[in-house]
Amino acid sequence: MRIHEYQAKELFRRYNINIPYGGIAFDPDEARSIARRIGRFPVVIKAQIHAGGRGKGGGVKLAESTDEAYSLTHGLIGTKIITSQTGPGGKLVRKVLVEEKLETDKELYLGIVADRKTSKILIMASEAGGIDIEDEADAMPEKIIRVYIDPNIGLQPFHCRKIAFDLKLTSSVWEQFVLILQNLYRLFTDYDCSLVEINPLVVTAKQSIMTALDAKIEIDDNALFRHRGIIEYRDIEEEDPLEVEASRFNLNYIKMDGNVGNMVNGAGLAMATMDIIKLAGAKPANFLDVGGGTTIEMVEKGFRLILRDKDVKLVFINIFGGILRCDVLAKGIVQAVGKTDLNIPVVIRMDGTNIEEGRRILYGSGFKPIYVADLKAAAQKISELAGA
């Protein structure tokens, strides 16, 4: 689960990691009053969307007065920002973070991720703050300090010393840095994060206070059951409405930009099915994994969800019955068809457990799908009906 910068900063504050003074504004009036409370100009106005690259995309502005804070916020909220991470459609801005602008002496990068390759917690740091860490890692891997932590032992003092030495920190900020690192590590493990990132972590001019200018946190979806409080941070408006609805029925749905809707059991087969559609010269409209323990109701919901997508001109159902039996699938589809005005072709490929019973239910229903025996025949049909 992604959370917004302002929410991540709330967590930082709880873990004694300094953040700039400011607040979240949902309209221009709020932005004006936060700017007034800050009292020193310029103030920074940052669009809050679930995507990085906001600076380059025009989502970060400087306001020289309370009036300008109002007008810039007015300009941002309700408009779409396009960044390298939003896709061509961009993301609609619904709120902005208004903060004091800090003068800085030094900008660092500090991040913690769950590293799947080593099964360790990986701390990454760099003297080049504000960078795109992924680009930097490719271009100059030696510039990134990497320390791998055994999660059963946790962060040790020598880890912190190594990173602080390698960052060439002066004694004036050394202790502050180690505290921030320890607190950030604690936050990471306390909340089952898959990623926390401070980019940049700055040292302010004059007072030399280490402060998190930006904040990014992603939380492991599988661990949300033990972080009830954090679930409130989920921002449903940032998600596709069809995907939100699918998640309510425990369906795994991802909207794509093609016109061949598809429903599959199992994530791997669902991905491979999208690939088959592409190889057949058409484009998948979605990813939909109805899962192994699916019920008739879930199949029905999934099928109707696909049909709600107005771009869909053809539906391909590909089921290899294992735990999910073909008869359950067939009943779900027949039930869904009975409740909708189906006016597009449906190609069904079904194999595995209870295949005869499944076929009997489909044929006996009056619903006339295009039934294919195997994937090759399915690809052929898709190519005929939806190929370019």
Place this chain on the structure above:
Amino acid sequence: MSIFVDKNTRLLVQGITGKEGQFHARQCVAYGTNVVAGVTPGKGGEKIDDIPVFNTVGEAVDKTGANCSMIFVPPQYATDAIVEAADNGIEIIVTITEGIPILDMMKVKNYMGNVRSRLVGPNCPGIISPGLCKVGIMPGFIHKPGGPIGVISRSGTLTYEVVNQLTLQGIGQTTCIGIGGDPIIGTNFIDCLDAFERDPDTKGVLMVGEIGGSAEEEAARFISENMKKKVVGFIAGLTAPPGRRMGHAGAIVSGGKGTAQEKIAVMKENGVYICEDLCTLGEFCAGVFKD
């Protein structure tokens, strides 16, 4: 013969009194697996059909000589179950459970380095040595006993699909292993490839990968350096959009890394026979493995 599970496997089912555990324990028995015990804390003394249920893994091992475990307990208790099995000397621990938090799995994975047990999964369909033993949730009837091909996959139903295609081509399997769709898993591609390379009855291997991580690339390098047997590869997710988790927790292209295209390129470079069209994978294997 086969790898990891065979006629000598004495299976224990952790979470046997739950709906899934009970159903699949029976399915394994029906396939011919020697299911010797079940464990559910607090239900010791009960029976599922003829299978005795114990309170602890230790007791089950003492009384029945179980040497393999299949875990169905819910994600919040799964790591506890894995460590209990490992601490009691279970040799092969197959974890079917999906949805275990990644930090929990990281701790377990690091712990497993200190014990002799082999963990398979989590979030996997299990292992089957056709005709000998089934430890998992896969439909047994699609498999063809007698080898000579080993199958390794990160997926569930996609594995059934490819196995079915092999069987329809008349190609049998020695062992089929679902290693799991999570970012942190116990047994990986390389462990299985290594075991298949050593298994005299396995003549070739089919590996089914998907987007996310770099396990396929590492496996490809292992294959070119260490394997004489032919390996066919298939990668799912050519059309997966970047930054999205495609059902499996581990199936995500992040920061431009872990794409199907990249995996396919590295596998080709290292001499893996790549089939890009799932529709013809069975025929493709028949061609590659014909001698």
